[in-house]
Amino acid sequence: MSKKEDPKIVLAGAGLAGALLATMLGQKGYRVELYEKRPDPRTGQGGPGRSINLALSTRGLHALERAGIAADILKSAIAMPGRMIHGLDSSLTYQPYSKNPDEYINSVSRAQLNIDLINAAEKQENVTLHFNQRCIDADLDAPAADFVDGDTGETHRVAGDLLIGADGAFSAVRGRMQRTDLFDYRQDYLEHGYKELTIPPSEDGGFRIEKNALHIWPRRSYMMIALPNADGSFTCTLFWPLKGPISFDALKTKEDVTRFFKEHFPDAVPQIPDLEDAYFANPTSSLVTVRCGPWNHGGKTVLVGDSAHAIVPFYGQGINAGFEDCEIFMDCVEESAPDWETVFSTYYRRRKKHTDTLARLAIANFKEMRDHVGSPKFLRKKKRERLLHTWFPKWYVPLYSMVTFSRIPYADAVRRARNQELKVQSAGWAIATLFAVVLTIFVVSMI
Amino acid sequence: MSKKEDPKIVLAGAGLAGALLATMLGQKGYRVELYEKRPDPRTGQGGPGRSINLALSTRGLHALERAGIAADILKSAIAMPGRMIHGLDSSLTYQPYSKNPDEYINSVSRAQLNIDLINAAEKQENVTLHFNQRCIDADLDAPAADFVDGDTGETHRVAGDLLIGADGAFSAVRGRMQRTDLFDYRQDYLEHGYKELTIPPSEDGGFRIEKNALHIWPRRSYMMIALPNADGSFTCTLFWPLKGPISFDALKTKEDVTRFFKEHFPDAVPQIPDLEDAYFANPTSSLVTVRCGPWNHGGKTVLVGDSAHAIVPFYGQGINAGFEDCEIFMDCVEESAPDWETVFSTYYRRRKKHTDTLARLAIANFKEMRDHVGSPKFLRKKKRERLLHTWFPKWYVPLYSMVTFSRIPYADAVRRARNQELKVQSAGWAIATLFAVVLTIFVVSMI
Numbered sequence: 045m046s047k048k049e050d051p052k053i054v055l056a057g058a059g060l061a062g063a064l065l066a067t068m069l070g071q072k073g074y075r076v077e078l079y080e081k082r083p084d085p086r087t088g089q090g091g092p093g094r095s096i097n098l099a100l101s102t103r104g105l106h107a108l109e110r111a112g113i114a115a116d117i118l119k120s121a122i123a124m125p126g127r128m129i130h131g132l133d134s135s136l137t138y139q140p141y142s143k144n145p146d147e148y149i150n151s152v153s154r155a156q157l158n159i160d161l162i163n164a165a166e167k168q169e170n171v172t173l174h175f176n177q178r179c180i181d182a183d184l185d186a187p188a189a190d191f192v193d194g195d196t197g198e199t200h201r202v203a204g205d206l207l208i209g210a211d212g213a214f215s216a217v218r219g220r221m222q223r224t225d226l227f228d229y230r231q232d233y234l235e236h237g238y239k240e241l242t243i244p245p246s247e248d249g250g251f252r253i254e255k256n257a258l259h260i261w262p263r264r265s266y267m268m269i270a271l272p273n274a275d276g277s278f279t280c281t282l283f284w285p286l287k288g289p290i291s292f293d294a295l296k297t298k299e300d301v302t303r304f305f306k307e308h309f310p311d312a313v314p315q316i317p318d319l320e321d322a323y324f325a326n327p328t329s330s331l332v333t334v335r336c337g338p339w340n341h342g343g344k345t346v347l348v349g350d351s352a353h354a355i356v357p358f359y360g361q362g363i364n365a366g367f368e369d370c371e372i373f374m375d376c377v378e379e380s381a382p383d384w385e386t387v388f389s390t391y392y393r394r395r396k397k398h399t400d401t402l403a404r405l406a407i408a409n410f411k412e413m414r415d416h417v418g419s420p421k422f423l424r425k426k427k428r429e430r431l432l433h434t435w436f437p438k439w440y441v442p443l444y445s446m447v448t449f450s451r452i453p454y455a456d457a458v459r460r461a462r463n464q465e466l467k468v469q470s471a472g473w474a475i476a477t478l479f480a481v482v483l484t485i486f487v488v489s490m491i
Numbered sequence: 492m493s494k495k496e497d498p499k500i501v502l503a504g505a506g507l508a509g510a511l512l513a514t515m516l517g518q519k520g521y522r523v524e525l526y527e528k529r530p531d532p533r534t535g536q537g538g539p540g541r542s543i544n545l546a547l548s549t550r551g552l553h554a555l556e557r558a559g560i561a562a563d564i565l566k567s568a569i570a571m572p573g574r575m576i577h578g579l580d581s582s583l584t585y586q587p588y589s590k591n592p593d594e595y596i597n598s599v600s601r602a603q604l605n606i607d608l609i610n611a612a613e614k615q616e617n618v619t620l621h622f623n624q625r626c627i628d629a630d631l632d633a634p635a636a637d638f639v640d641g642d643t644g645e646t647h648r649v650a651g652d653l654l655i656g657a658d659g660a661f662s663a664v665r666g667r668m669q670r671t672d673l674f675d676y677r678q679d680y681l682e683h684g685y686k687e688l689t690i691p692p693s694e695d696g697g698f699r700i701e702k703n704a705l706h707i708w709p710r711r712s713y714m715m716i717a718l719p720n721a722d723g724s725f726t727c728t729l730f731w732p733l734k735g736p737i738s739f740d741a742l743k744t745k746e747d748v749t750r751f752f753k754e755h756f757p758d759a760v761p762q763i764p765d766l767e768d769a770y771f772a773n774p775t776s777s778l779v780t781v782r783c784g785p786w787n788h789g790g791k792t793v794l795v796g797d798s799a800h801a802i803v804p805f806y807g808q809g810i811n812a813g814f815e816d817c818e819i820f821m822d823c824v825e826e827s828a829p830d831w832e833t834v835f836s837t838y839y840r841r842r843k844k845h846t847d848t849l850a851r852l853a854i855a856n857f858k859e860m861r862d863h864v865g866s867p868k869f870l871r872k873k874k875r876e877r878l879l880h881t882w883f884p885k886w887y888v889p890l891y892s893m894v895t896f897s898r899i900p901y902a903d904a905v906r907r908a909r910n911q912e913l914k915v916q917s918a919g920w921a922i923a924t925l926f927a928v929v930l931t932i933f934v935v936s937m938i
Binding site: 222225226227228229230231232233286330 | 673674676679733777
């Protein structure tokens with residue numbers, strides 16, 4: 045337990061979760077040294093990072109509001125109140141995400157969101173930013189982190205009173221924890237990888253396909269999705285097996301690519317003019333789920349965001365969960381600082397089972413999006429959920445709505461959804477029984 | 492795919508699996524450079540390693556026979572044909588492991604077994620041993636491994652045509668694989684750790700408790716076991732939670748230790764004269780399960796033994812599975828060398844699901860040993876299994892027997908055990924139904 049009233053906090057990683065947490069800590073008067081491996085993204089040198097856009101929803105927005113920056117960030121967001129399903133026959137089917145028209149997810153640019161968050165962090169006088177500093181190792185007890193300076197190539201050690209690892213799915217801070225006794229760790233890759241492609245704006249600067257929707261081309265064992273960008277373009281992401289007879293690995297020539305897309309995504313082909321060149325120019329990336337624990341090393345070092353729980357992107361919750369981490373973390377700071385061991389361990393205990401649940405949900409939703417989403421059965425199920433939610437708004441809330449449009453902790457949402465389904469089934473049986481009894485009485489009274 | 496007919500094989504780790512595999516490869520004429528982090532154990536400098544004794548059974552013995560060294564190793568082994576259960580009231584209950592008296596497990600000394608295997612490896616003229624060389628990293632593509640020389644402290648790189656990582660549960664070779672794309676990895680610690688204690692030989696050099704048994708003191712949430720050694724001593728291992736109100740962490744003084752042991756292991760206390768001193772002198776160690784995949788990096792680097800699948804010790808199968816790896820590996824070498832990519836990937840495919848199954852069995856058996864083993868219900872179940880096995884020896888084989896006394900692959904054994912149970916249940920229902928029908932006919936005929 046640190047007794048220091050003004051601890052020096054070393055925070056590795058000024059990605060989305062790291063920059064937000066630095067802002068929140070700065071707002072509470074804490075001194076934060078924030079280190080980021082990439083160059084300052086505001087100078088235009090930084091790459092776009094892992095993916096180009098994100099779906100920001102209730103949990104993430106609530107955290108941004110707490111930091112007072114939600115309104116600014118929403119200015120350039122594009123509302124997506126539903127899914128647009130693209131059939132093999134080029135048919136379009138629209139599915140609203142909620143019965144409630146003011147419940148929608150927001151397509152935001154990762155790069156712009158990161159810049160906004162870095163600006164917010166920099167505004168805090170206690171927060172100092174250091175770019176081009178890649179964290180490569182840590183001393184968990186000191187605590188201290190080792191950074192390689194991108195300009196000089198030299199490694200230097202930065203010590204502090206507390207070390208926060210927000211250094212992403214391949215975290216060096218977590219890498220060090222992993223070599224300590226009793227640290228549970230798990231990384232699981234999907235057989236599917238992804239590749240990004242772009243639908244440019246139309247010639248008049250408008251949107252070539254429906255602006256206010258998350259587009260899905262579900263093809264059972266794989267899919268493509270597209271999210272709108274503020275400039276009129278869409279970022280398409282093809283999720284496909286990495287290896288095997290029908291996979292990224294199997295498309296060798298431009299002709300292969302053209303044939304594959306014309307066969308499986310016929311209506312998308314005319315919208316992606318540089319399809320073949322982009323296909324080979326853009327990287328194919330893998331998809332990993334990381335689970336670990338405990339997230340803290342005593343009261344000295346702690347993990348937040350993807351470094352603690354990287355997930356696959358299919359529930360659109362990665363960044364929302366990362367921002368929610370920051371809120372829960374700040375709750376624990378407000379409750380227990382400067383007893384940092386209690387702060388860190390309470391944060392871990394409150395959060396762990398919910399991010400584990402989210403990891404499972406995210407993997408399961410891939411199957412739903414690529415396979416079920418296009419089926420009549422799925423459409424009936426969604427319709428039934430909306431009807432029940434409309435008739436019994438307090439009593440029945442679809443799981444997707446609880447995850448996306450509420451702050452009910454993930455594991456609690458899953459439990460509630462299961463109970464709801466059991467009740468609906470019981471009610472169904474009760475109605476059927478009642479009907480049978482009434483019918484019997486009617487028949488008997490007729491004889 | 493290497494086309495080389497005489498590849499140079501760098502093998503990191505001359506522990507049990509590494510030394511056996513080097514021997515087998517040497518016997519087939521392959522050139523092996525075998526590196527071991529510890530000093531030569533034959534000089535008496537090396538520590539005993541992770542635990543002092545092991546339970547060698549059918550799978551392990553079969554592999555040792557293939558290398559022609561089983562008979563030598565069995566000379567100093569002590570047969571354990573059953574479990575001796577020590578009750579809280581100091582009562583003793585003996586449970587044979589098999590209906591068949593020549594099916595037993597063998598208590599062997601890890602240190603002596605390792606020396607025997609190193610001697611066997613050294614006898615192969617193509618195998619060269621290098622001690623005091625700790626593997627700290629690897630280049631998976633070269634392939635090559637980096638070793639720290641224990642005498643000079645200097646690091647040097649050893650390149651070869653093939654690299655085999657047999658460097659144990661905390662493998663540096665696997666550590667490098669883990670940082671490659673698409674490598675699945677998982678380490679899970681138990682809440683329980685372990686501590687070893689010793690029951691010395693009696694004054695006349697005999698065994699203070701039953702020699703030919705694996706002793707268990709089952710105490711529901713924890714347990715102690717003891718295995719006999721050739722010198723008349725027993726190695727006791729206490730498996731207990733690491734933290735919490737009733738845990739290793741909670742015993743602070745010698746008085747605490749005495750009180751705890753007298754209360755929970757009353758008949759063991761007089762047999763462990765240095766109990767209190769040994770308790771504080773001996774380390775408390777953790778128990779980890781490691782699962783990963785793929786075990787090979789193309790046709791260049793591959794893992795065997797604990798580096799590929801470290802398990803907890805409760806099924807007595809760790810070393811048996813490691814030796815079985817060597818056999819399956821050599822099968823693949825004989826089938827496909829010098830197409831090493833096929834050798835390695837076939838070995839991985841054949842083996843992975845079985846070692847995953849074993850990892851689950853080993854964790855599940857902890858619960859069985861510490862909790863169920865002492866219960867009347869468990870005794871009835873074991874008795875029923877033995878009876879069924881006696882009546883239908885071809886048709887019904889208990890899972891423990893298939894795992895321990897056969898070479899049926901682990902996952903196949905579990906599937907077969909499940910089918911057997913279903914058939915027993917069906918037969919039970921069929922008999923009950925038949926009985927009911929006969930009874931009904933009898934009653935009706937009486938009216």
